[in-house]
Each structure stands twice: as structure tokens, then as C-alpha cells.
Amino acid sequence: MISPDPFPAAAPGPQDHTSVPGRGTGVKPCVAVLFGGVSSEHSISLITARGVLRAIDRDKWDVVPVGIARTGEWVLYGQEELEALLAEREITELPVGEQRASLPLGQRETELLVRQETARTTEVSRYRHVDVVLPLLHGPFGEDGTLQGLLELANVPYVGCGVTSSAIGMDKHFMKMAFESAGLEVGPYVVIRDRSWRTDKHAAMAEVAALGGPVFVKPARAGSSFGITRVDDPVDTTALEAAIETARGFDLKVVVEAGITGREIECAVLQGHGTDAPRTSMPGEIEVVDDHDFYDFEAKYVSEASAKLSCPADVPDDVIATIRERAAQAFEAIDGEGLCRADFFVTDEGRVIINEVNTMPGFTPISMYPRMWAASGLGYSELLDELITLALERPVGLR
Numbered sequence: 001m002i003s004p005d006p007f008p009a010a011a012p013g014p015q016d017h018t019s020v021p022g023r024g025t026g027v028k029p030c031v032a033v034l035f036g037g038v039s040s041e042h043s044i045s046l047i048t049a050r051g052v053l054r055a056i057d058r059d060k061w062d063v064v065p066v067g068i069a070r071t072g073e074w075v076l077y078g079q080e081e082l083e084a085l086l087a088e089r090e091i092t093e094l095p096v097g098e099q100r101a102s103l104p105l106g107q108r109e110t111e112l113l114v115r116q117e118t119a120r121t122t123e124v125s126r127y128r129h130v131d132v133v134l135p136l137l138h139g140p141f142g143e144d145g146t147l148q149g150l151l152e153l154a155n156v157p158y159v160g161c162g163v164t165s166s167a168i169g170m171d172k173h174f175m176k177m178a179f180e181s182a183g184l185e186v187g188p189y190v191v192i193r194d195r196s197w198r199t200d201k202h203a204a205m206a207e208v209a210a211l212g213g214p215v216f217v218k219p220a221r222a223g224s225s226f227g228i229t230r231v232d233d234p235v236d237t238t239a240l241e242a243a244i245e246t247a248r249g250f251d252l253k254v255v256v257e258a259g260i261t262g263r264e265i266e267c268a269v270l271q272g273h274g275t276d277a278p279r280t281s282m283p284g285e286i287e288v289v290d291d292h293d294f295y296d297f298e299a300k301y302v303s304e305a306s307a308k309l310s311c312p313a314d315v316p317d318d319v320i321a322t323i324r325e326r327a328a329q330a331f332e333a334i335d336g337e338g339l340c341r342a343d344f345f346v347t348d349e350g351r352v353i354i355n356e357v358n359t360m361p362g363f364t365p366i367s368m369y370p371r372m373w374a375a376s377g378l379g380y381s382e383l384l385d386e387l388i389t390l391a392l393e394r395p396v397g398l399r
């Protein structure tokens, strides 16, 4: 049975862009926190969600956690079930519970719906009014503009970058083009599209070999170092071909970059209010130790001793100033909204080369993005308040 009135009757109309829900009314705005997701970074998102759900200020925000299973189902969990799930450090995959959630499209007021299914019936009912969505999803179908498009259609404000900026920030090829046209220095690279690989892989590999070695072979759209291989000698076509095939397992578009020798320095960016310029944090440094070739998945998440994160980074003041300036430029180059983390290489000669931006960077209390803000005077739960407030101030739709 489908319940008779699953949707609110209000017709879509012009939006009131001037009022922020909950402000001054004594009613707390409802924040739907999305986590999990279908990308290979599902488990990383759970770690992020654990940190955020513990720290978010419940005196200010009414929080509704919504899990997205690896299959893409949106799931509501009971309070105890959720606590158990998130307390469990080893949990790497959300179970597909019985209560499925969804957002109706094109309504003036956004209500989360809950769908209860039995073998013979489907019951849909209103669950909660939602003022703003906080998507804590990393990687494709969460950080890449697809989810953002859904939220635009659902007429609900959300934290972070919009459709285009999320899509550009996910794609290591288009991201570089945006940076180059904004005048930011990027390293040499080659793009291998599916058609060129399948029609003439030797021509593609010859183009890569001309970069010299080492090279970094990457899926264009992934994250957390998934699918990335360092190839010391790209003239060795066996190793290069294997690396390209590995990257193609994640994305049929592959980006190969000349290896850059330098320090890895990152900077956190936060949108300004109104017409204010983007704000940038003190930069931080990542030093890969142990025997890792680069900041790979294991160094990021598995072995705590493999990477040392220091903030503020111990670099000269003029380098700090350049990094902060370029981080703000990178945010604007992709039309960023809300937040991003901009990652750079700083060479021995002092060149500042941008590697990438992440529009939903790792967000546990010990992740680089919140740590860089903490070192700049903005604590973890205040940072969440700030991001949600920015999202509530921002209208949905073309703006």
C-alpha cells in the first residue's frame, strides 16, 4: 500500500532567499547528514561521519543521519543501531536496513520521505522536514556533482561545492585545465582517453614515455589514492601498461603526470560570507615516512606511522603567502562554494605547483582540513557550524 498523501501539496514558487531557516525563531534547523556512498571511498566516509556526528553541535542543529549503502540505497537507522555502527571502528560497510529514505523532487519545502517495504507492500510516509544537507561523501557519486544535482532538483541547500565545481574538482584532467587557465602552475601531464587507449595503446605509451620518469598513473576520477601507481621508468612498457590498466579499473579516463620532487603542502579554503573573499588556513605538510613511495592508500589510512601531518607547515613566510593566495585562486578557478582543500608540491627552488583540490576532503578531527583550521583558530564543531551556516545562506538553483 502506498500512503495516500506522500507529498506536500505546496506548488513550487519563488524562493525566499533572504531568510535563514531557524534564525531567531527558536527552532533548530534540520541538517540531514549523508554518509557512506557507492564509491570506493565508502569506508572513509564512515570515518568522517563518525567524527562529524560526535562533534556537531546539537544545541544548534537538529541532526538526521542518513546512510547511503554501497548499493546506493538511502537508509535510516535507529539511534542505537547508528551508534553501534559508528562506534565499531572496523565497520567498513553500511548494512542496507529496512527503512529506506528518499528526497522528493521539485517541492518548495523539502521533506525526507521514509519507505517501508514488506514482501507485498510499500508504504511511503513523511519523515522530517530538511533545511540543509551535509554530504560527507568522498569520490564519485558523492563529491562529483551528481549528488549535488539531485539536491538542486530536490530544492534543498547543501554544504559545499555546487554541480560544476564538484564535477571539475573530481576530474584530474578538467581540474588541471581550470587551474592552467587561471594562471596556476601545474606539472606536465598526458591524458589517455578510452578510445585512444583501445585504438593505439603504443602511441599513448610513447607520449607518456616523453614525460620522463618517474610518472604517476591515475584514474581521472577517484580519490584516496585508489588506482594510482608510480612507475619509475615509463619506457618499461610492461610496467606502464599494467599501471594504466589498474587506473582504468577505476575510470576509463587516465591521467599520467610527471613525478614532481618536492614537499607536499596543503591549504584549507572556506568560502567568505556574502561578497567576502575566500578564507584560507595556515598550510600544513604531509611527510610520507616508512618505505612508502608516495602518499598511497595505506599511508593515508592504514598505517598511522606512515605519514606525518604537521600544521602549520615549517616553510618560509613568503611560501606560506604564495600557497594561501594560490589556494584561494584554485577555489575560484573551479567556481568553488563552501569549502575545498588545495594540495601543492613545493620544490627545492621554491616553485609552488598545484596537484589537486578536494571538494569534500577527509573530515575527521585528525584529518588535515579540520586540523589546518584548528591551527588557524577555528575549532572542529565551529567549522561545522560555519559550513552549515554558509549553506543556509546560499540559495538553491542557478544563482
Ligand SMILES: Nc1ncnc2c1ncn2[C@@H]1O[C@H](COP(=O)(O)OP(=O)(O)O)[C@@H](O)[C@H]1O
Pocket: 187, 216, 218, 222, 223, 224, 225, 226, 228, 257, 258, 259, 260, 261, 264, 294, 295, 296, 343, 355, 356
Ligand atoms: N605528479 C606527482 N609527483 C609526485 N608525487 C605525486 C604526483 N601525483 C601524485 N603524487 C603522490 O600521490 C599521492 C596521491 O595523488 P593525488 O593526485 O593526490 O590523488 P588522490 O586524489 O587519490 O589523493 C599524492 O599525495 C602524492 O604523494
Ligand SMILES: [Mg+2]
Pocket: 343, 356
Ligand atoms: Mg590527493
